[in-house]
Amino acid sequence: MTTQATRSYTDIRQALLDRQELALVDVREEAPFAESHPLFAVNIPLSKLELEVLARIPRKDTPVTVYDNGEGLAQRAVQRFVELGYSDVKLLEGGLAGWGAAGGELFIDVNVPSKAFGELVEHHRGTPSLAAEEVKALLDAKADVVVLDARRFDEYQTMSIPTGISVPGAELVLRARELAPDPSTRIIVNCAGRTRSIIGTQSLVNAGLPNPISALRNGTIGWLLAGQTLDHGQARRFAQVSEQTRQSASADARQVADKARVQRASLADLQRFQAEAARTTYLFDVRTPEEFAKGHVPGARSTPGGQLVQETDHFASVRGARIVLADDDGVRANMSASWLAQLGWEVYVLDDLQPADFSASGEWDAPSPPTPQVEQISPETLAQWQAQGNVAVLDFTASANYVKQHIPGAWWTLRADLANALAKIPSAERYVLTCGSSKLARLAVAQVEALTGKPVFLLEGGTASWIKAGQPLEHGETRLASARTDRYRRPYEGTDAPREAMQAYLDWEYGLVEQLGRDGTHGFYVI
Template identity: 75%
Template sequence: MTRLASRTFAEIRQALLNREEVALVDVREEAPFAESHPLFAANIPLSKLELEVYARIPRRDTQVTVYDNGEGLAELAAQRLQALGYVNVSLLDGGLDGWRRAGGELFIDVNVPSKAFGELVESQRHTPSLAAEDVQALLDSQADVVVLDARRFDEYQTMSIPTGISVPGAELVLRARELAPDPATHIIVNCAGRTRSIIGTQSLINAGIANRVSALRNGTIGWTLAGQRLQHGQSRRFAPTSEKHRQIAALEARRVADKALVGRAGLADLQRWQQDATRSTYLFDVRTPAEFVLGHLPGSRSTPGGQLVQETDHFASVRGARLVLVDDDGVRANMSASWLSQLGWDVHVIDDLQPEHFSETGAWQAPLPAVPQVETINAETLARWLAEGDSVLLDFNSSANYVRGHIPGAWWLLRSQLRQALSQVPTAQRYVLTCGNGELAHLAVAEVEALTGTAVFVLGGGTAQWIAEQRPLEEGETRLASPRIDRYRRPYEGTDNPREAMQAYLDWEFGLVEQLGRDGTHGFFVI
């Protein structure tokens, strides 16, 4: 391994100000990351680094700086990155505490750049909004209103405003005229908190829709705090858009994108950029996942536009990289790009695509390193070994999926805390590893062998194969060998959050504009 260099807060701050490519990677799990991190840090946990990093940091000679908060994870992550072919890997000088001591601003929560930007947009554009009580009164009086939910469909299904229709963010400008053809109809845009309703409302206003548009102030959180009832399990979705409405939306979206200084590009430009070894280029298809599966541009990644704007740090973890967006309607890419440009990204839309260019089918497949060759067993063998009582099953799935349903007897643990976790697990003659599809389990075999000195096997096909064979499952937190810190529980998701947590989250969002000012590196602008 190459000796590890270090990079200071001042060096990274200057690189951000210079708009150089910066990959500042927090390798802790998501929950501790959400407690404190720099504005443009990308969270790629050590536990699944190999499965995510090639897609999120595509160029191997990117300047990558990793850090933790003294847990000893950063050095190991840097070594793994070097083994994966990354040649410019550094440690953040002093880690997270070094950033703080050097005067760096620290932020809480996840997807903070987009959330802070949403607050900046509202403060500068005075995006109209209505309180939950006012929207409830409109619904009770059967006023001419339509409620459009800008979140992902699965979030909408968990909880939604009565009468709400699922129209994920990038779809709003394309679909709204179809859903509210009468200009007298009042459009209400909601999300769970604030950001996506602000951006969605302002998208419709920017795109010149004739209707009155208002954000539901504070989203489903505000609705809940007002003591009003949400619906659950709804399935109202947008319908196809007429060609007339698509053409209007395309003209308006192009105008908005031009105003936001979005770059225009052709396929020849894309090919040239993809061959440029000095710059990172991401190619994102911002249509729905279902459309992507039916046909997409080779090499593109499915990133529905609303989520791309909301979670840019997750998809494009190199700040300062080039983003290239595609669609087949002239609306969704331009509208998504208009926001990404205002978020300080160098973003381009490809204009010369024809139907035949969408030649690749199927779901997006993450680029992965070669999987280690290990000994696998089938579900029948695992069931027999577990019944005999001389084997222990270790599950590296996400904790949420483990709780939802796991193989009976399985112990859940985090790969990044393997040594501590194994001390909580009974010793055995052999260990079998599983996860959702087996990929993470393959990566953990050598580590478990080294720590236990015992034979280690992988369940072929992972827990998904066990489920496919309709074998029994167990639910709940039955055997946790690690703390459930792999995912931060957002105060705006689910239906059982304490009122105090929801109110504290709103109060935090209100303070983000001031925090952006103190940080000084964001480069945002608002059209």
């Protein structure tokens, strides 16, 4: 067996300090990744590598370094990268353990660069905050207060502070003036934990809003730890703003971006950037998904600004790359860019865009590899085969989707764990593979054929087509052929998180500034 080329901790650390482009890829599932990883590692699980990597690492000669923690996934991932046309892929010397042994700092949780940066912002700026008990007292007293929830709308709907209005992060500077037109109205910004409320509050402070502004300290976690009750299923959202509000917000946002040393680009500059063979350029539209669908700059990806700042590692997985942001009002792009610049990115805002420039419409279409030709069957055929017996159904969807609903008798399977999973599934004369849409399942057909030696079919349109056909469904963890490691359960998620986990999460966040100092590679600054 040939020895695969490696990069050392020292090589990667130096490249980070020199602001060179690199992708350090952890190919384990999200749960083990969240237990321990380097600061700028990005998680692209081997199970769904082909579906994610082309958007996240668009340039095929990017220096890519792959690692695992001894599970044997990294070698398989290198081969898959090479098959996809990547030309500079190496293993991390010694894997995760090698990073730690060489003196590299290891972090827990997900989206750590953004969360650590949020703590750094509060540390340097003394971002104002109020404890849950203080906010509750203000609400009980019917004080002149407005609560703005800076998370995604679906997170807000799961659980929210009483009276809270959904205003996802990048929308705050654009919308807050009309939600609190009286300068004496107190604005309180919350998220689930700390980061988005700190960044949201500081955004409003940086933009010069005259109101008293505070973060809800520790977000909905702090609210629950104070023994207070959250609302569920709320649907209060921001409304459209006047042209006057838009213009003043735009001027304020531009000033903040200039202070953060955000750069300016035209569409001609963007084309020049995209033609540069030796650099990676990401083009992100930071407005709402609804606005994006109505019309966007061709080639842009929809990444609402608040989530882009929160999950930068997920969208821009090449550290040292160039990021270009687009919007149609100059507020959301400039505010998002101001944070990305402080996070150490080379970031540009597309200036002077005209309505005609937003000429593409519809959802963002993720780049995907050539799809293998496989034999497909309809939901009706699968139902007939199941009635006859001796067919095994393998479901490759996210485990949370499987638990919510799946085809009766289907086995939930992680693609990277196929050999182990098949050992737990009773052997059958034929196999049918599915997932939500069939995209991921299609990639597993040849592998299942090779491992079983039996005919393997793809359910056309995936489980979505089964549901559309009105076929019966099953719920719960009925048949798990793999452990549910595909998603890390965040301590602030859902409504049943244990108090100890929530408190431990907050304690960890408080310690991030110190950990950043020990790591020494972050390149963050705070305006």
